[in-house]
Amino acid sequence: MELQIIWFILWGVLWAVYFMLDGFVMGAGILHNLIGKSDGDKRVMINTIGPVWEGNEVWLVTAGGVTFAAFPTTYALMFSYLYSALFLLLCALIVRGVSYEFRSKEEHPLWRKGWDSAIMAGNFLPALLFGVAFGNIFEGLPMDGAGYHGSLLSLLNPYGLLTGCLFVALFTVHGALYLTVKTTGDLSKRARTTANNLWPGLLTVAVAFLVYTNFATRLYDNYLAHPLLMIVPLSAVASLLAIRIFSAKGNPLAAFTASSVTILTVVATAIVGLFPNLIPSSMDPASSLTLYNSSSSPYTLKLMLVVVAIFIPIIIGYKIWIYRIFRAPVREEDVLGDKQAY
Amino acid sequence: MDVLTLSRLQFAITSMFHFIFVPLTLGLSILTAFMETRYVMTGDTTYLKMTKFWGKLFLINFALGVVTGITMEFQFGMNWAEYSRYVGDIFGAPLAIEATVAFFLESVFIGLWIFGWNKVSQKVHAASIWLVALATNLSALWILLANGWMQHPVGYVLRNGRAEMVDFMAMITNPDGLLKFAHQLTSGYTVAAFFVMGVSAWHLLRKNETDFFIRSFRIAATFGLFSTVAVGIFGDMSAVEVAKVQPTKFAAMESVWESRHGVGMNLLLLPDPPNECNSVEGVCVPNAVSLLAFHDPNALIKGLKEFPPELRPPVLPTFISFRLMAGLGSYFILAALAATILSRWGKIENQKLLLKLLLYSLPLPYLANFLGWVVAEVGRQPWIVYGVLKTSAGVSKSVSLSQVIGSLVGFTLLYGFLGVIDIYLLAKFARKGPDNDLSTLIKPRGQEA
Numbered sequence: 001m002e003l004q005i006i007w008f009i010l011w012g013v014l015w016a017v018y019f020m021l022d023g024f025v026m027g028a029g030i031l032h033n034l035i036g037k038s039d040g041d042k043r044v045m046i047n048t049i050g051p052v053w054e055g056n057e058v059w060l061v062t063a064g065g066v067t068f069a070a071f072p073t074t075y076a077l078m079f080s081y082l083y084s085a086l087f088l089l090l091c092a093l094i095v096r097g098v099s100y101e102f103r104s105k106e107e108h109p110l111w112r113k114g115w116d117s118a119i120m121a122g123n124f125l126p127a128l129l130f131g132v133a134f135g136n137i138f139e140g141l142p143m144d145g146a147g148y149h150g151s152l153l154s155l156l157n158p159y160g161l162l163t164g165c166l167f168v169a170l171f172t173v174h175g176a177l178y179l180t181v182k183t184t185g186d187l188s189k190r191a192r193t194t195a196n197n198l199w200p201g202l203l204t205v206a207v208a209f210l211v212y213t214n215f216a217t218r219l220y221d222n223y224l225a226h227p228l229l230m231i232v233p234l235s236a237v238a239s240l241l242a243i244r245i246f247s248a249k250g251n252p253l254a255a256f257t258a259s260s261v262t263i264l265t266v267v268a269t270a271i272v273g274l275f276p277n278l279i280p281s282s283m284d285p286a287s288s289l290t291l292y293n294s295s296s297s298p299y300t301l302k303l304m305l306v307v308v309a310i311f312i313p314i315i316i317g318y319k320i321w322i323y324r325i326f327r328a329p330v331r332e333e334d335v336l337g338d339k340q341a342y
Numbered sequence: 343m344d345v346l347t348l349s350r351l352q353f354a355i356t357s358m359f360h361f362i363f364v365p366l367t368l369g370l371s372i373l374t375a376f377m378e379t380r381y382v383m384t385g386d387t388t389y390l391k392m393t394k395f396w397g398k399l400f401l402i403n404f405a406l407g408v409v410t411g412i413t414m415e416f417q418f419g420m421n422w423a424e425y426s427r428y429v430g431d432i433f434g435a436p437l438a439i440e441a442t443v444a445f446f447l448e449s450v451f452i453g454l455w456i457f458g459w460n461k462v463s464q465k466v467h468a469a470s471i472w473l474v475a476l477a478t479n480l481s482a483l484w485i486l487l488a489n490g491w492m493q494h495p496v497g498y499v500l501r502n503g504r505a506e507m508v509d510f511m512a513m514i515t516n517p518d519g520l521l522k523f524a525h526q527l528t529s530g531y532t533v534a535a536f537f538v539m540g541v542s543a544w545h546l547l548r549k550n551e552t553d554f555f556i557r558s559f560r561i562a563a564t565f566g567l568f569s570t571v572a573v574g575i576f577g578d579m580s581a582v583e584v585a586k587v588q589p590t591k592f593a594a595m596e597s598v599w600e601s602r603h604g605v606g607m608n609l610l611l612l613p614d615p616p617n618e619c620n621s622v623e624g625v626c627v628p629n630a631v632s633l634l635a636f637h638d639p640n641a642l643i644k645g646l647k648e649f650p651p652e653l654r655p656p657v658l659p660t661f662i663s664f665r666l667m668a669g670l671g672s673y674f675i676l677a678a679l680a681a682t683i684l685s686r687w688g689k690i691e692n693q694k695l696l697l698k699l700l701l702y703s704l705p706l707p708y709l710a711n712f713l714g715w716v717v718a719e720v721g722r723q724p725w726i727v728y729g730v731l732k733t734s735a736g737v738s739k740s741v742s743l744s745q746v747i748g749s750l751v752g753f754t755l756l757y758g759f760l761g762v763i764d765i766y767l768l769a770k771f772a773r774k775g776p777d778n779d780l781s782t783l784i785k786p787r788g789q790e791a
Contacts, residue, residue: 072430079419
């Protein structure tokens with residue numbers, strides 16, 4: 001297989017894994033005040049996220065770094081064209097990160113309320129912005145040989161906003177299921193009810209997205225040309241339905257697995273549809289950034305392939321080990337009895 | 343003000359802010375790991391209290407360092423798209439490797455360390471902070487190899503309208519990158535040593551927890567002595583390298599205008615850039631600059647006049663920062679030496695003057711770090727990649743003035759706000775002193791499993 005194609009696949013995989021892992025962090029954060037009634041609830045929720053959120057966010061740093069190293073032209077244009085959206089994203093991610101660290105460092109209720117709001121905003125905004133940004137990439141950015149002709153406002157077009165809603169809905173259900181698994185008692189029940197109540201909304205947005213995608217983008221062209229690829233979007237639909245089935249049966253772990261697979265396959269559906277473009281141009285197909293015209297030299301691609309072939313399996317290994325150590329649900333008495341807890 | 347100037351200002355502000363947290367992380371992770379290891383080896387609970395106390399300050403500091411680091415990676419694409427496109431083939435690799443090899447390790451094991459006190463054995467727990475320390479230091483290696491490439495580009499060819507990597511080994515053995523790494527690492531250790539000594543001094547002056555803070559102080563003083571001496575050695579080696587490969591930067595650091603053999607060092611010196619000379623020169627140590635630069639008293643130093651004015655860096659900030667940094671570095675060695683001697687063989691708690699001095703010296707290694715980066719980055723101008731690409735050619739073409747103003751103001755306000763909160767929390771927990779209730783930590787393990 002050509003090096004560029006391998007890197008295109010890896011590029012897609014990194015984004016998919018990032019959204020799967022940070023998706024439940026964002027979802028749990030969006031629900032922070034909605035299902036966390038007491039201070040104890042909120043601390044329990046933060047303690048379910050605490051051990052893993054930083055490691056999850058690194059997938060974003062890696063996705064960014066790999067875009068830089070393997071597709072420098074895409075990295076340069078994507079990041080400078082989406083300047084203002086990325087600025088907002090960075091602010092939100094910064095606020096989110098410090099909120100977890102700072103919240104329990106003071107007792108005052110106003111201090112804690114402030115950081116609670118910061119946790120919600122800092123998780124909601126990235127979910128929405130990633131959706132809007134990727135929706136616009138699916139449509140193609142208004143760019144040609146002369147440069148970029150869009151703005152922050154032009155990103156907020158109906159399809160971009162719909163994709164934003166899809167990301168928010170998907171991550172929120174995903175986060176609710178994570179909390180169902182990782183907490184106990186009433187909190188876990190509330191999280192489960194929330195997931196069940198939100199699911200029809202997610203289904204509606206997902207159907208609207210699939211239909212609108214046919215009109216707003218060219219993502220389906222590859223599927224029409226190669227019908228076998230339909231297995232990817234079909235598994236996305238199947239796992240979306242499986243979320244509901246498992247959740248209704250009272251098996252939250254299976255439902256969470258299903259929502260993880262849903263995120264992976266939704267991203268895969270889009271990446272397969274984009275191929276061979278990383279960022280299509282909506283104005284001039286010749287100005288699209290493809291895996292051929294925006295990639296690094298074969299030398300760099302080979303070198304980086306060796307690096308990820310060695311280290312990604314190691315990373316996956318120690319991450320699984322850590323998730324196993326923290327697999328038990330967090331109970332309120334663990335947090336309240338422990339001054340070290342967040 | 344144009345997009346270029348504001349983008350440079352934004353990069354300076356966001357990287358300097360990021361750099362309030364990085365050096366302390368580099369050193370304090372090692373000190374905390376050392377304390378926890380002593381606890382595991384000896385069972386002495388004072389070491390456990392130390393681990394918790396200094397570890398808490400480490401974490402408050404660490405959080406902002408991590409989250410502001412992402413801004414650095416994104417900004418290359420956001421504000422410096424032309425640069426990123428031109429050099430991404432070679433410059434992107436160390437950044438991607440940093441994320442894969444180091445940042446993952448750091449972020450995953452910090453989670454285990456914070457939340458895993460009762461989940462894993464003491465040894466595994468201590469190992470996790472060592473992994474964090476190793477990973478932060480490895481992170482620095484890759485970032486500084488990337489920066490070293492901007493200072494002294496190696497291992498590339500100009501092809502297909504960009505710089506393409508042809509020799510990875512040349513990039514990772516680039517002396518500029520490796521020396522920067524060694525110099526930066528030991529500067530970070532110096533920050534941590536003076537941080538621990540400064541906070542300990544505050545408590546010792548108030549006779550709080552004397553035993554705890556004497557022992558903390560002693561560890562930091564010894565660590566500081568090794569670090570400050572090493573900073574000096576690596577700093578000297580870095581200057582030699584700069585003299586060899588970045589003659590314009592070196593000439594600005596020493597404010598040498600005319601090319602001459604056997605240049606001496608004026609202890610009193612004031613550059614006068616408009617007239618291309620020094621307005622004050624006095625107390626000259628003969629041949630000192632030549633000796634420092636090439637380890638040869640008669641070596642030729644190229645003066646700034648050798649280069650057209652548009653290829654010279656701003657002389658005043660480069661010169662002043664270098665002088666101040668070197669002066670501070672010398673002071674750190676003397677202070678660390680005094681602290682080591684008096685804490686090993688004297689009664690440090692009675693040395694009020696030294697304790698006060700060290701308390702007020704706490705911010706100085708931070709300042710020295712900033713000054714060092716001013717020398718490195720301002721001294722590299724007008725180049726973004728020395729001799730290959732001008733800074734002005736690296737800026738994004740599609741970004742408008744209003745966008746950069748918006749992000750510059752936004753980052754400044756947000757960072758200012760978070761910086762104040764972070765320093766408030768650091769001060770609060772530093773003053774509070776160690777927590778003597780360890781009941782939640784040494785309870786029997788295995789209940790959760």
